[in-house]
Amino acid sequence: MDNREVLVDIKNLRTFFYTEDGVVPAVDGIDLTIHRGEVVGLVGESGCGKSVTALSILRLIPNPPGKIIGGEIFFHGQDLLKKNEEEMRMIRGDKISMIFQEPMTSLNPVYTIGDQISEAITLHQKIDGAESKKRTIEMIHLVGIPEPERRFSQYPHEMSGGMRQRVMIAMALSSNPELLISDEATTALDVTIQAQILDLMRGLQKKLGMAILIITHNLAVVAEMAETISIAYAGKIVESASAKETFKSPRHPYTYGLLQSIPKFTEKKTNEPLPAIEGMVPSPYHMPKGCRFNPRCPFATEKCREEEPEILELTPGHLVRCFYPIES
């Protein structure tokens, strides 16, 4: 049992998108808990709802066509979905920060990175001028960018992808947030740069004590970084457990299938085909009846095709949404 204070508690979140072609149930009943200082991984493939969940926390869902139609997101016990825009703005970038996949598009190309980081600082900490510049240079240094004074006046295009991501992290951490949301922040980076950034994030997490929600499709990244992992599929959480449990004894057929199907870096080449999961992620406009994974599940029965399973706690801390979870 986790003794730390509960920081974020998402209960039955439902965020739908109303498009010309139909309704997309992007997030359809997601529960997620993040404790103070905890590193939580939210893993899934396209269409699983992970990014939409993150945007929902910060109430950044574009409306139209998106809408949070149900559930609660408790932050320090207060429901974020009941707050107004002014209150949310105080939280965004200050108490809860987010970094994205493409630093080039998240950074404004016509302002120096120093200016952009300072802006974040000035906005939330009510300091400016020399004071904020000092703090900015501290941040640039904190994220491991050499020669911070020189870099202050550089533009995003003068920096590499890895550097830009560090700048994003500097901006996100400048106000010492309680929660950092990282949405595929290392996906577009080379593997050696990714290693640097993950290293940086781990170090900063220890130093500053913030919680991190790591959103990714990369199981290896989440194995390295997260304490607790939630697996999302087609808008729902299908499994949630400690990192060790998730990888050692996956109970949901999807999790199990995924882990089986990825090529193992540490294993010698055999000429055996990979045990791949058949089929494709369902179209959001045509969700299957019953369990959303049933068309691809090798163990599906008639019940799975008719009814949707509820989420159950199989062992303490290990939740699974399946009628026939795999034996551990």
Add this chain to the structure above:
Amino acid sequence: MATRLVEVQNLKKWFPIKGGVFATTVASVRAVDEVSFFIDQGETLSLVGESGSGKTTTGRTMLKLLQPTSGKIIYKGKDITNLTPNQMRPLRRNMQIMFQDPYGSLNPRMPVGDIIQEPLDVHSIGTRKERRQAVATMMETVGLRPEYEKRYPHEFSGGQRQRIGVARALVINPELLVLDEPISALDVSIQSQIINLLQELQQRLNLTYLFIAHDLAVVRHMSDRVAVMYLGKIVETADNDELFDHPLHPYTQALLSAVPVPDPEVKRERIILQGDVPSPVNPPSGCHFRTRCPYAMPICKEQEPLVIEVAPGHTVACHLLTKK
């Protein structure tokens, strides 16, 4: 004794940067900077590297989609380096490419049946009826329903579009297939399906693959041999197991140590490289890797390390090993 299908010798591909009033060449992007390798029939050689390594450019230049700046490309014993596009055309039946981007690599205004049929049309193979039949067969082979031949690319998912790409590449029975990051843009669960498909096709059709990728786990699964590239040069080449078990070049070592593993209990001994990849316009003198190498020596600045064979089939370009 394996037959050598393709051999590349000292291949260079430099892209000129023009500047000044008269648009003279002021500098060059040295994308591929004297690269040599070979691929035997039926095997899979993987070319790995990060951004700026030149692996994609190497693949394309090998197929003469880009004209080499210098060096030689030898296909089945024949020097094809300086063949004109017209002379290359019949050879293109034997060497094909599959692209990374499932969205950009298919003409959005052509039905997929026509896309797959195009190689047959271009080379005037078979009658109209035979071509349509070949397309249908190919679609089934790659796991697509032949009834979908009149549909357009946007009606298919990313994974299906990659299958269309494979079908197009293989419909004329090539011997050599360059696979340019064919699965990077796909979902994890679909990647495995496509990997299986590629391997099955290779066995069935006796194909030779040049597999360009940055995902080392996939490379380990698929390759017979691996060549590691950095800033336009091949720094190490070895058999699959040999490379992963005994990497000799410092860059290879750092690269392999950086790969995250889906096992939370494994503690990785990371070799963290300092700094960023230098610009290919102005690579460091001597060994291109010296600015980030934990073992850099004075000689690395002055002399470019030669490629030497350290063990059978295992070549490295590094002064650390030349000393021995």
Add this chain to the structure above:
Amino acid sequence: MAEKVIEAKKKGQKKSSEDYTYVGMVFHRLTRHKLAMVGAFMLIFILLFVFVGPLVWRANPNEQIEGLEGMFNVPSRAHPMGTDDYGRDVLARMFFGGRISLFIGFISAITSTLIGALVGLVAGYYGGWADDLLMRFTDAMLSIPTFPLLIALASVLGKGVWQIILVIVIFGWMVDARLVRGLVLSLKEQEYVEAAHAIGASANRIMWRHLFPNTLAVLIVSTTIGIGGAIIYEASISFLGFGVQAPFASWGNMLQNAQQFIWNSPRLIIYPGLAIFMTVLGFNFFGDGLRDAIDPKLKL
């Protein structure tokens, strides 16, 4: 294929999109596009007006009624659209003027678009000296002052509908050339073009099978805009001795001529003006629909 269609018809089923030929599919999609159908009806109406009209209302468009009483008559049984400043029957002039204007407008717009597209395609695809040569030529044509060139051409070419079309095309193709060249430059970088190279496709095949279809959307719009422009342009060069000469009518010259009579008889402006307006609008709507119909990504 044919058996499938017959079978479907027998069973009374709807055909799936996969059963159509390409032209059939485009047609089918067009009929479902509201704007295209509005445009089509407008054009059909105009075409009926100019071609069937004279069979119904027989009057001589050039016959003048002598005397002041013949001028500027209000619409009546004898002259449903009234008469103009020469006492000529406006309705009849609208018929015949329409035929000429539509013909000139359509043919010159399509021709200049096709020529421009060809130049742009070749320049954009080949690049290098071919591109330089063609584009400098295009630039030169664009910079030549039209007036002196028109005068020179007038003396050489003489009068006639084909000469008018030629002139409009000479001055019109450059815009499309630059448009298409720019588009081709970016299309060329698409991976599917590279794929075509890899297959061994010839330059011709790549240009016409891969690049050209992806420029059609732009070309269709350019043509529809060009038609209206051509109709007006024909009128504006009439004073140089080009264009349709008096006493023959074109909508363009009727419009131009009527400007001086705006207080006497505003309807003389309204009729040709409205006709040109409807024509241009009809082509634009239909053109938009056609552009959408050939785009497979658009659901219709």
